[in-house]
Amino acid sequence: MDGVGLGGADPAINPFISTNMPNLRSLLDGSHLSAAAPLPLVTPRATLLALDARLGVEGLPQSATGQAALLTGQNVAAIIGYHYGPKPNQEVATCLKNGNLFSTLTKAGLRAALLNAYPPRYFDGIESGHRLPGAIAMAAYRAGIHLMTADDLYQGNAISADLTGKGWQEHLGFKDAPQITPQKAGIRLKELSGRYQFSLFEYWLSDVAGHNQDMHQAHILLETFDQMLGGLIEAWEDDEG
Incomplete structure (x- = not known):
């Protein structure tokens, strides 16, 4: 989840306090994702640490x-x-x-994947020089990792940035793009992760909401994310890693 920090406990300014996120709170033993949580927090399924993003x-x-x-x-x-x-x-x-995480894993003979699906115009923009990839996509690409395409999304081998595929239909013009519930997205993330020793999904819409300072949008995104998390938690088998 990109663009997220540990804010204070004021629900008027921190959507992680004012949004109902039962699945995230269950991972954190009932705590909100905020600076008010007892940090460091270690639970059976999650670890929450406070880090200074300035790094000195x-x-x-x-x-x-x-x-x-x-x-x-x-x-x-x-x-x-x-x-x-x-x-x-x-x-x-x-x-x-x-050298990066993806390249280290692939050089060790392990399978790694970036599970985001990218639309054709993303690749067109990069090839034309009008668009730069983000750090995560760049790291994966430089490690020889296949960047997932529309075909991967349609075949169920990747996840759309908004989790459900609705954005592909409404904003990218793919009217027949498969649309799934957030819960199903969580289940699919679990299923896809089983194909690799390491997989990563980049949820960057949270960063957009933060830059827009749009509390309503933040609530919707966090509710969707939490529903996805619920599907992932339900499907996850701890003995598999």
Whole structure:
């Protein structure tokens, strides 16, 4: 879930307090996802830690350097001397090229996947030079990971960014795109993850809602996310990892 931090306990400004998220709270032993939770929090199925996204570098944390830090295990903002985003510049791209989580796994002979489905115009934009991939997609691509396409979405091998596929129908013009419930998306994420030793799904709509400062939109997205989480929790088998 992109663009999310640990906010305070005021429901007027923190949608994680004012949104009904029973499945997330069940993972956190009844706590809200906020700075008011007893941190660090370790439960049978989840761990919640408080980290400073600045990583010792002055300025406002940004997506590219922050995601690259998670993907490489290195303080990328400190390496290049500043926070940068939203998409990687050449310096961040070099850090990702020199080694990242996806490439480490594939070099070890393990199967890894990025489960997001990308529409044709995403690939067209990158090929034309009018669009840059985000750090996560760039890391996967540089590791030789197949970026999922519309065909993968239709075949049930990938998940749409909004979880349900509704956005593909309403905003991308794919009127026959398969649409599923958030709960089914969670079940499908579990099923797809079983094909790989490591899989990742990037939920970036939360970041968009944060930038828009749209509380109503945030409530809808978080409710959808929690319903997906419910399907994932119900389908998950702890003895499988």
